[in-house]
Amino acid sequence: MTKSFQFQHEMLHQVPIPVKLLTSYASFGLTELELVVILQIHRFAYEKNFFPTPNELISCLSIEETTCSKVLRQLIQRQFLSIEQRENDLQQLTEVYSLEPLWKKLFLAEPQPKKR
Amino acid sequence: MTKSFQFQHEMLHQVPIPVKLLTSYASFGLTELELVVILQIHRFAYEKNFFPTPNELISCLSIEETTCSKVLRQLIQRQFLSIEQRENDLQQLTEVYSLEPLWKKLFLAEPQPKKR
Amino acid sequence: MTKSFQFQHEMLHQVPIPVKLLTSYASFGLTELELVVILQIHRFAYEKNFFPTPNELISCLSIEETTCSKVLRQLIQRQFLSIEQRENDLQQLTEVYSLEPLWKKLFLAEPQPKKR
Amino acid sequence: MTKSFQFQHEMLHQVPIPVKLLTSYASFGLTELELVVILQIHRFAYEKNFFPTPNELISCLSIEETTCSKVLRQLIQRQFLSIEQRENDLQQLTEVYSLEPLWKKLFLAEPQPKKR
Numbered sequence: 001m002t003k004s005f006q007f008q009h010e011m012l013h014q015v016p017i018p019v020k021l022l023t024s025y026a027s028f029g030l031t032e033l034e035l036v037v038i039l040q041i042h043r044f045a046y047e048k049n050f051f052p053t054p055n056e057l058i059s060c061l062s063i064e065e066t067t068c069s070k071v072l073r074q075l076i077q078r079q080f081l082s083i084e085q086r087e088n089d090l091q092q093l094t095e096v097y098s099l100e101p102l103w104k105k106l107f108l109a110e111p112q113p114k115k116r
Numbered sequence: 117m118t119k120s121f122q123f124q125h126e127m128l129h130q131v132p133i134p135v136k137l138l139t140s141y142a143s144f145g146l147t148e149l150e151l152v153v154i155l156q157i158h159r160f161a162y163e164k165n166f167f168p169t170p171n172e173l174i175s176c177l178s179i180e181e182t183t184c185s186k187v188l189r190q191l192i193q194r195q196f197l198s199i200e201q202r203e204n205d206l207q208q209l210t211e212v213y214s215l216e217p218l219w220k221k222l223f224l225a226e227p228q229p230k231k232r
Numbered sequence: 233m234t235k236s237f238q239f240q241h242e243m244l245h246q247v248p249i250p251v252k253l254l255t256s257y258a259s260f261g262l263t264e265l266e267l268v269v270i271l272q273i274h275r276f277a278y279e280k281n282f283f284p285t286p287n288e289l290i291s292c293l294s295i296e297e298t299t300c301s302k303v304l305r306q307l308i309q310r311q312f313l314s315i316e317q318r319e320n321d322l323q324q325l326t327e328v329y330s331l332e333p334l335w336k337k338l339f340l341a342e343p344q345p346k347k348r
Numbered sequence: 349m350t351k352s353f354q355f356q357h358e359m360l361h362q363v364p365i366p367v368k369l370l371t372s373y374a375s376f377g378l379t380e381l382e383l384v385v386i387l388q389i390h391r392f393a394y395e396k397n398f399f400p401t402p403n404e405l406i407s408c409l410s411i412e413e414t415t416c417s418k419v420l421r422q423l424i425q426r427q428f429l430s431i432e433q434r435e436n437d438l439q440q441l442t443e444v445y446s447l448e449p450l451w452k453k454l455f456l457a458e459p460q461p462k463k464r
Contacts, residue, residue: 006448007451012390015132020129022152032151036148039138046135060140099356100354103355108121123336124335128277128278248362249364250361254388255391263410264380267384292372293380
């Protein structure tokens with residue numbers, strides 16, 4: 001075990017993922033790439049970055065910025081992701097991503113047959 | 117909120133994912149598809165299925181069985197995944213997937229430059 | 233690091249807890265002991281034991297069985313915990329604990345002033 | 349379901365707890381109160397507050413500040429908790445709690461008989 005390993009650090013850097021997201025994304029017509037972009041947005045939110053740029057996102061993806069922007073646009077159009085206005089601590093309006101549309105589909109909708 | 121939604125159920129069906137997996141898989145040369153196959157194996161293990169078949173895996177993936185088998189083979193060859201022998205409750209030897217090689221790379225190895 | 237430590241094992245043995253449970257139990261009039269009994273029931277459910285006996289529960293608590301039974305009774309009376317009937321795989325009716333009443337108080341109720 | 353409930357919010361406010369902490373604290377001679385103080389310190393760290401004051405801690409506990417300070421002192425003396433120096437973003441030394449001593453006992457030590 002290397003010196004740098006710290007349980008404390010690794011324990012604090014985990015993000016719980018709903019099993020249903022992993023078992024249902026394909027039935028929603030989402031690809032693996034789209035799922036991973038969703039997971040990255042969720043992970044950035046966990047780290048209190050609620051509006052990562054495409055450039056920040058691709059630093060942890062294997063795709064180019066233009067592909068990333070396209071994926072984001074399509075996730076919004078297909079209503080898995082939304083952009084909301086929120087007031088920050090300085091009473092300024094800022095934009096944040098919200099995965100609420102996805103969670104609602106996931107937790108409240110009737111199960112759909114898998115599209116392949 | 118539909119009748120069928122239960123906090124109890126959703127609370128119990130989550131799987132914690134290390135942030136480092138989401139931020140480092142690309143630097144390990146893994147694709148989004150390979151990452152999602154890893155997440156599915158991890159998720160099956162959470163549900164006490166330690167050796168899902170390619171057929172079980174693709175029920176939650178957008179790929180075909182032959183592609184899935186190929187991904188599994190490559191994950192093993194590149195030492196992210198291993199197959200171990202374990203004794204079950206009936207003292208029979210069974211095979212299980214282990215992601216221990218991946219976790220060791222992730223938590224103990226020195227950071228690598230991102231390969232794209 | 234001892235030989236027996238396995239990331240794989242520890243990764244798969246975690247249970248996500250809502251922050252709100254940790255920040256709100258005291259305002260619900262719950263004691264630390266009652267909170268821990270709730271966490272143990274939640275943890276057993278995670279491990280697919282949905283109706284742990286008082287004896288199983290105290291194996292991981294610092295209290296005696298009679299105290300444990302009393303705590304369980306009070307959690308039910310005060311509507312944090314319920315006992316539900318569920319059909320098992322053999323079509324037999326079995327009893328299970330449900331923390332749904334607690335989750336509903338936690339996630340759907342208006343915030344209450346802290347009772348001390 | 350009240351208007352204010354948001355999956356997005358609740359999904360992002362969860363903290364994974366190792367099962368072993370819930371099953372082993374009593375065998376370490378820790379009480380339920382001490383366990384909950386540990387969980388609160390862990391939860392504050394999750395929210396990036398690495399050195400909560402006793403006053404902050406008791407806002408989510410059913411105990412008084414003097415009791416809380418005593419519990420913290422004992423956790424440090426018995427080597428479950430430590431105070432470390434860390435450099436913040438402004439290159440100033442600040443103090444932070446670390447649960448690393450606890451995690452090491454938990455994950456690396458040999459199992460002990462339960463003390464009651």
